[in-house]
Amino acid sequence: EPEVTQTPSHQVTQMGQEVILRCVPISNHLYFYWYRQILGQKVEFLVSFYNNEISEKSEIFDDQFSVERPDGSNFTLKIRSTKLEDSAMYFCASSGGLAGGQETQYFGPGTRLLVL
Amino acid sequence: KQEVTQIPAALSVPEGENLVLNCSFTDSAIYNLQWFRQDPGKGLTSLLLIQSSQREQTSGRLNASLDKSSGRSTLYIAASQPGDSATYLCAVKDFNKFYFGSGTKLNVKP
Numbered sequence: 001e002p003e004v005t006q007t008p009s010h011q012v013t014q015m016g017q018e019v020i021l022r023c024v025p026i027s028n029h030l031y032f033y034w035y036r037q038i039l040g041q042k043v044e045f046l047v048s049f050y051n052n053e054i055s056e057k058s059e060i061f062d063d064q065f066s067v068e069r070p071d072g073s074n075f076t077l078k079i080r081s082t083k084l085e086d087s088a089m090y091f092c093a094s095s096g097g098l099a100g101g102q103e104t105q106y107f108g109p110g111t112r113l114l115v116l
Numbered sequence: 117k118q119e120v121t122q123i124p125a126a127l128s129v130p131e132g133e134n135l136v137l138n139c140s141f142t143d144s145a146i147y148n149l150q151w152f153r154q155d156p157g158k159g160l161t162s163l164l165l166i167q168s169s170q171r172e173q174t175s176g177r178l179n180a181s182l183d184k185s186s187g188r189s190t191l192y193i194a195a196s197q198p199g200d201s202a203t204y205l206c207a208v209k210d211f212n213k214f215y216f217g218s219g220t221k222l223n224v225k226p
Contacts, residue, residue, distance in 0.1 A: 004159075041218075045215065048212055048214075056211070056212035056213055058213060093160075104150065104165045105150065105162060105214075106162060107152075107160040107161070107162075108159055109159040
């Protein structure tokens with residue numbers, strides 16, 4: 001069964017460093033998403049991406065964040081200068097993309113980011 | 117801003133019981149609602165997706181209902197099993213943003 005994969009599973013970084021989180025969505029999916037979940041808190045929407053551009057972003061997704069689909073398979077989230085409060089589990093998801101994107105989202109296993 | 121609330125926060129039941137998990141949202145103008153399960157330290161697994169025009173969806177022992185006008189959804193689990201133990205999350209799509217509840221942590225005792 002197709003699945004969303006994410007690398008790395010864990011990342012430890014120093015405050016102020018740049019990190020890139022990688023995701024391989026399900027191959028025929030058209031919509032891609034990033035979420036984060038701070039330990040003990042709700043899953044929070046960061047950004048959705050369609051047709052090589054951001055379709056929606058939350059208030060959390062400020063200038064420190066960027067997303068890219070560098071090739072036909074990878075979808076990346078870059079945090080330019082990490083802060084302590086960026087420590088969280090980051091989930092990538094994808095969906096098939098019927099009109100309006102009203103389809104089931106499939107999540108990857110997550111990348112646990114720890115900023116020291 | 118959309119707020120999603122789930123009740124109860126935790127639930128412990130003996131194996132075999134039927135149970136209901138509740139999800140409420142503040143703005144009824146949603147596109148869809150999705151139920152997920154999350155196992156400790158893992159990603160989210162989609163259980164059911166209900167479009168805004170639908171009232172319920174079923175998959176095996178799971179049945180989810182949606183009442184948009186009252187801002188509520190319920191997830192019914194029949195004949196619960198220890199393998200159902202997990203945290204259950206509901207999420208609504210509001211325009212192009214997604215809002216999650218805090219989840220209901222379910223423990224099914226053998």
